[in-house]
Amino acid sequence: MDIDAGAGPAGGERAVPVEWTVVESVIGPLFLAATGRGLVRVEFHADAARRERMLDRLAGQLGAEPVECASGLLAEAIRRLDRYFAGEARDFDLPLDWSLATGFNRQVLRELAASVPYGTVVGYGELARRVGQPGAAQAVGAAMGANPLPVVVPCHRVVESDGGLGGFGGGLETKRRLLALEGVLPEPLF
Numbered sequence: 642m643d644i645d646a647g648a649g650p651a652g653g654e655r656a657v658p659v660e661w662t663v664v665e666s667v668i669g670p671l672f673l674a675a676t677g678r679g680l681v682r683v684e685f686h687a688d689a690a691r692r693e694r695m696l697d698r699l700a701g702q703l704g705a706e707p708v709e710c711a712s713g714l715l716a717e718a719i720r721r722l723d724r725y726f727a728g729e730a731r732d733f734d735l736p737l738d739w740s741l742a743t744g745f746n747r748q749v750l751r752e753l754a755a756s757v758p759y760g761t762v763v764g765y766g767e768l769a770r771r772v773g774q775p776g777a778a779q780a781v782g783a784a785m786g787a788n789p790l791p792v793v794v795p796c797h798r799v800v801e802s803d804g805g806l807g808g809f810g811g812g813l814e815t816k817r818r819l820l821a822l823e824g825v826l827p828e829p830l831f
Contacts, residue, residue: 657740659699659707660714663687667726667822668815671792674699674707675714679736682789685811702741722792728822731759733793741789748772749784754794760823764802786810792819 659681661674672687672695673680681703684695699707717735724730742750752772757763763771765778765785774780785796791811797819801807809816820826 657703657705657738659703659705660710660712661696661699661707662710662715662719663692664719664722666722668811668818671722673715673718673722675718676703676738676740677714678738678740680715680718680790680793681738681741683791683793685791685815718793725792726822735793737790737793742787745772745774745777745780746784746787749781750788750790750794750796753796753799757795757798759795760825762798762800762820762825765799765807766802768799782808795819798823798825 657676657678659674659676661672661682663670663672665671669685670687672682672684672692674682674695682695682699684691687695696707718733721730721733721735725733737754739747739751749768749772753763753768756771757768765781766775769775769777769781772781781799785799786808788794788796788810791797797809797811797816799807806813806816806820817826817829821828
């Protein structure tokens with residue numbers, strides 16, 4: 642399910658309650674946040690310092706102080722991520738709150754989520770072409786870097802046209818591990 646939330650408090654909406662938690666995964670701790678509309682943020686390498694920065698940033702972006710996992714908003718996202726990392730699930734089918742992505746970035750991320758399934762990759766230029774902007778490969782790269790929902794909105798599946806990995810906000814080793822999990826790359830030998 643996909644919720645097309647507005648632009649958040651800056652767009653004149655009321656503040657939205659936000660819940661958060663940190664979960665362990667095979668790629669390290671992940672910071673997760675959700676609103677009543679859906680999952681709104683995933684952040685890699687969620688050590689204490691990064692978690693505090695994310696909480697401050699979310700409070701400013703969404704206009705509400707995030708609270709630690711109070712009502713169960715994150716329960717289904719946690720279950721889906723656990724199943725994904727165990728190799729038991731290939732999609733997330735979660736409500737998503739898109740309020741942290743706008744304009745071109747939102748368009749590109751929604752196209753990515755809708756059209757690049759588990760175990761496949763797409764080039765930056767091809768994704769640009771799919772959203773009607775064939776010369777915007779670099780802008781697609783910027784949209785991937787600004788993705789507020791990595792893993793769930795699979796920016797790790799976007800690669801260079803020559804087969805290179807390209808960049809990744811979670812680090813190239815994390816991108817390699819996600820692509821190996823999906824069978825796109827071989828598992829590391831050690």
